[in-house]
Amino acid sequence: MLAGGRYLLGPELTAFEQEFAGFVGTRHCVAVGSGLDALALVVEACGISAGDEVIVPGNTFVATWLAAYRAGATPVPVDPDPQTFDLDPGRIEAAITPRTRMIVPVHLYGRPSAMDDVRAIAARHGLFVLEDAAQAHGARLRETRAGALGDAAAWSFYPSKNLGALGDGGAVTTDDDDLAERLRMLRSYGAVEKYRHELSGVNSRLDELQAAVLRVKLEHLDAWNERRRSVAARYLDGLAGSGLVLPAVPADAEHVWHLFVVRTPRRDELRAALADAGIEAGVHYPLAAHRQPVFAGLGIDPGSLPVSERLQHEVLSLPIGPHLADEQVDRVVDRVRAFDA
Secondary structure, X not given: OOOOOOOEXXXXXXXXXXXXXXXXXXXXXXXXXXXXXHHHHHHHHOOOOOOOEEEEEOOOOHHHHXXXXXXXXXXXXXXXXXXXXXXXXXXXXXXXXXXXXXXXXXXXXXXXXXXXXXXXXXXXXXXXXXXXXXXXXXXXXXXXXXOOOOOEEEXXXXXXXXXXXXXXXEEEEEOOHHHHHHHHHHOEOOEEEOOEEOOOOOEOOOEHHHHHHHHHHHOOHHHHHHHHHHHHXXXXXXXXXXXXXXXXXXXXXXXXXXXXXXXXXXXXXXXXHHHHOOOOOEOOOOOOHHHOHHHHHHOOOHHHOHHHHHHHHHEEEEOOOOOOOHXXXXXXXXXXXXXXX
């Protein structure tokens, strides 16, 4: 790549976009600078702006909300399903108003969202469906990969993702030719060609080095995800009956276990006990999106999101990844069971 002298918008990027689109099963992949940019540029490309509303999950990373908020639109949260922790389809239609333009389901923790229900609701109301697939590289709903289940999907290649770069990166996958072309312009100063700028764009381009790294790692993604499923199965077996609320395993989908999230009202105590044993456990997310200071002006009543409120105090992410040996997983299980005893 260095010898070729192309550092942006070169052959590695073109090859990665083609390969990742083929992997997902869409006609287009438009790679950008980050996962947030992927979300935000789709919102902008759809013409969503002040006065519009975008339905988002109550339990998700802040980027899902920021994509709408930065465009001047209002993120409208829907409380999650307490089993999946993701957008509850049964609550979506009550949140739809004449100003609603988009629904953003999140394939949270690597589990595909309830896309059949979401798409049916969107079709009835003429809404755009943007998958937030930042945690779901390689996941499937039956035979279809995440990223090909909505009108478009936004991806993050943050280093800790199942498919991670050596820095920030993101992409959008879609079958919509016009949307893809608009995104390619928006990511590069709104230019249709060099020095001819038709849109008020941004500078958000996945560089050649990151594209080259991602091309190599993409070849290993399915194998790495299979190892994640093996680790998750070991946790599920070892922690059965432990007193923790364990993640539900979908019957019609292929989970890729970006995170292995359990629930307990003694979350902080368990996390401290694991830390004392040299085991790092994470919290995704310790402060719900509706409680973030940036969204204080939205005036959201916390009482309207009881599941999201509860999750922020109870969720704990146990170590997971293709790098973990069975012995390491068993050690985590043993320490959790010793705490529970």
